Amino acid sequence: MTDYFNAFEISPVPDGPDAVAPDPFLGIYAMPMFVKIPTRDLRASTDFWVRGLGFVDLFSVPGQIVHLRRWAFQDVLLVPADDDAAGSAASTTQVFISCVLGQLQSVADACRELSPDSVTGPYDTAWRTRDISVITPEGAHVTFTAATPFTPDSDVGRDFASVGIFAPGDSEGGPQ
Template identity: 50%
Template sequence: MSEFKSPVPMPGPGVTAPEPYREFYGMPMFVILPTADVEESKDFWIRGLGFIDLFSAPENQVVHLRRWAFQDVLLVPGEPMPEPTLMSTSFSCVLDEIEPIAARCEELRPGSTTAPVEQPWNSVELTVLTPENARVVMTAARRIDPDSPVADHLREMGIDLPRG
């Protein structure tokens, strides 16, 4: 049996994001978003959030967007949510992507982002409101200092972390 390899890189200095994943697979999870303007939504997801158009059906009946492996979104024509929902969808990224994503989204839709926040679960998160009124969280893991109390606590819980 082979060992599972996550498409998300381990956090650390100088980590680069993987390229968008262009192969087809059985999708274990995906988001379907109705939108009144498929082209506007597609543009925001591609230029703002860094997704690619993996597949578009004729007349934009469905647009399959993807970032990394297992980060799939389907845009379909329809009425978007009337207002933002409290539920959010998170997509992994690396720390060096947070600020550029925020800048691109703000350029395309001023006021669509909140300032990145350091979370207690060891990530930095950027919340983005998309044209469909979907709340998308771009989340980047922070490196855990191997000599920190957090690392010691994780080791006490049985998580195997190397020491500095």
């Protein structure tokens, strides 16, 4: 398909190997997407998401909901689990959160301090990211993913080009 175009300017994700993460976004907006995760212990889950994963408690209704946020459009709602089925729902939840390379180790360290066996990684993927995987207290699987530098003439760059994904400004990719 050739209808794709470069739209990085609308993303809150900073680009580049030395990118600096934005501060948590505290504005109120109509959320285009969010994740709702049931938990048996709102306080413990909130503590882990805030101190371990770097979210802020945007607002809470005690005993009903905790609205967490990192960057713009990284919203998570923690809600009380209703029954045993809710725990299994959380354990099958997978959330992927963009970050910058410089954040991976500090998030991994903070989570390991709170729960020593909660983190796997960091590890590199075939699609040029470095990731860590975290199991939260409620059993959600959270992957923090950071872009690694893109080299168009690398194996990954050639693999991307073979499926029609070109580096910004690459003449083969059309207008970028």
